[in-house]
Amino acid sequence: MSVTGTLREIGVFPVKSTGGLSPTSTTIGPDGLTGDRAHAVxxxxxxVLRAKHHPALSGLRLTGPAHSPRLQVPGGVPLDRFLGVPGAHLAPVAGGARQVEAVHLVSLRQRLAPGAGDTSRANLVVELQDEPDVADWVGATCRVGPVELEVVGVPRHCAGVFARVRTPGTVHVGDVAELVPGTHG
Structure with a gap:
């Protein structure tokens, strides 16, 4: 039996390890949200520099659109000097800088659960009525507006699930979300 709800938030992270954007709508293609993690310092x-080794990355402000981001460095100093990394610069990353699947999807219930971990970089946040346990999401289909996602796994360090894009399209905050159980089990 399917579970329905609503898309509450969209998160697009154009530059790996920096802040993101919270648009009210976005296009989701076969590789995920347009511009998501398509660039890196x-x-x-x-x-690619990662915040784990270069925590100053989290102090950079993102400006510009997701497909053509720019970074604003505190104090206006050159990026490489701010990070202490000679030659550091913003660059597109062929194939994207994501480490897992195209979309990180999390429910409000999962996000608020004790031990949820950092879900601040989730792409889609949905609120579902009577949602099943996260283990039951794997193998399910999640439809958000016209987009259809195949839930394929659970992150190791945070709440939510990872999904592949079956049917691309444009989603809007407020769109109907539906979780349809898979045929496993």
Missing amino acids: VDAAGT
């Missing part, structure tokens, strides 16, 4: 050799 890299060193002179092109190696």
Whole structure:
């Protein structure tokens, strides 16, 4: 039996390890949300810098649209000097800088649960009525507006699920969300 609800938030993170955007609508293509994690700050050799090793990345402000982001560095100093990494610069990342699937989906219930971890970088936040346990999401289909997602896994360090895009389209905050159980089990 399917469970219905509403899309409450959209999160797009154009530059890996920096802040994101919270648009009221976005297009979701086969590779995920338009512009999501398509750029990264890299060193002179092109190696992607991660907040785990360069926490100052989280102090950068994102400006511009998701498909063409710009970074605002505190104090207006050059990016490489701010990070202490010679040659550091913003660059597009072929194939994107995400480490898992195209979409990170989380429910409000999962986000608010004790031990949820950091879900602040989830792409879609849905509120579902009578939602099943997260283990039952794997193998399910989640429809959000015209978009259809295949739930394929559970993150190790935070709440929610990872999904692949079956049917692309544009979603809007307030769209109907529906979780349809899979045929497993």
